[in-house]
Amino acid sequence: MGARFEDEDGVVTVVLDGHPQSAVDLEDPTVLAFEYVQHLALAVDVLAPEGRLRTTHVGGAGLTLARWLHHTRPGSPQIVLEPDADLTDAVRRELPLPRGHRIRVRPQRGEEGVGALADGSADLVVLDAYADGRVPGALVTTEWLADVARVLGPDGLLLANLADERGLRWVARVVAGAQETFGNVALVGLHEVLKGRRFGNVVLVASPAPLRLFDLRRACASAPLPTGVLTGEDVLRKVPGSRPFTAEDPESSPEPPHRDGWRR
Template identity: 40%
Template sequence: MARKGSRSGDGPRADRYEIDGGEAELLRDADRDGGWVLLVGGVPQSYVDLADPTHLDFEYMRLMGDVVDCLGAPGEPFDAVHIGGAGCTLPRYVAATRPGSRQVVLEPDGRLVQLVREQLPVKNVPGLKIRVTDGRSGLAAVPDGADDLVVLDAFSEASIPLELTTVEFTREAARVLRPGGTYLMNVADGFRLPFARRVAATVREVFPHALLLGDPGVLRGRRFGNLILVASRTPLPVGELSRRAAGGIFRARLLEGEDLGAFAAGAAVLRDGEDVAAPVPPPQVFGKS
């Protein structure tokens, strides 16, 4: 894949690559051997540590890792499907912490997949396959009850594709999950969280058990950021996740039960065909002007 090197001032070198979705950059972490940041359109998409896949640098990814850690028995392997690939950070984490897992990543940008395979190799990640396909088509091809975990972490630059948030798509996620399986999704929103409230209402329409994790400031709707939604047909590990959220490196709040019901109260379920604007972060979030 063609590479275009660039350097900004005295900062670290960023290698740039043309992909289907525009331009990607790879930036080496000068403070950590094996650490790389993958950006698309100037927006950080993944942090990958090739030397230690259990190191999760982004706050929201650490929360997703905590969820994975609390599901099932410690070290129990998963069958998982990931919608959205980028650097395959969470699949690498699952492979390292749950040996024997079988995972499929659905990623529509073929040139991004090629970039990751060449520069952030996944061939040594056991049990991992990448399919170049969009999330809806890829998930539709998965058999009923095939997976223990469905992960939605898909963004077009900084916005989640709306077709992956609707009740119709959420029912597809539920269809491919085993009875005790878990749906794990990353949602970004800002002031007053109107979109996140609708996503929470949508997930609660399909799954009887759900919880929401996030930075306290983001959960209060004071700033733009990532929120982690977790849902299942069976009870979730609320106690353990609450302890981790309160005592982890990245402090977070957890909403569930009546609190999550109040969070989503009055929010309309998202449906296919709606004309809804996906939240876009303000320019200062990623240092743009």
């Protein structure tokens, strides 16, 4: 099944295999319809250094965050790893990229694409990759996270859009791996999702450098949606005994519920 493009008041949602993948406003790239994309942008604004950001996106779809970065951090060189070349062609046709962009899309999976990047070549890596509505298990193992850490260097920032069921048991295992790899980890999300009350998205933030948690919490308190922050330690206390995923036991994120607006 190919991609569908659903236009609602100028915001175009890219739907793939029945799952909403992206929402794009060509007139105003600062319009971010999905709450997790708002959380990704908030984390960039608070935690990433000012100016241009060398960014690698793992997962492309409608290129919403890449467009936002081009608008808010003009001149930022961006690599997008999106294995679905047909999807990329459809997005370019239906949702043309802005003039002067430095967004380069490579038809590669996250594993091979990140593996081909040079040490310390990115300031920011954004993981937002879904297959059949699930985060691929290969992209949350300690081995892959270590490769991301290599590409980021000692001061880089990883942001990952994750989805889980009530209880956040799958996310807790990703947090355990990120904590082991990076040392500094937090989750940003809606309060009801962070409390494990319903299926939803959270944004994992990880870096070898200390995170400015006070600034992050203050920004979340001012967000238009009820948004909070948990540290990695908070998560692992809530879900004790969580083991990192490895290449020997990868696991994709849980099946999402029927499409009902939960990601919007």
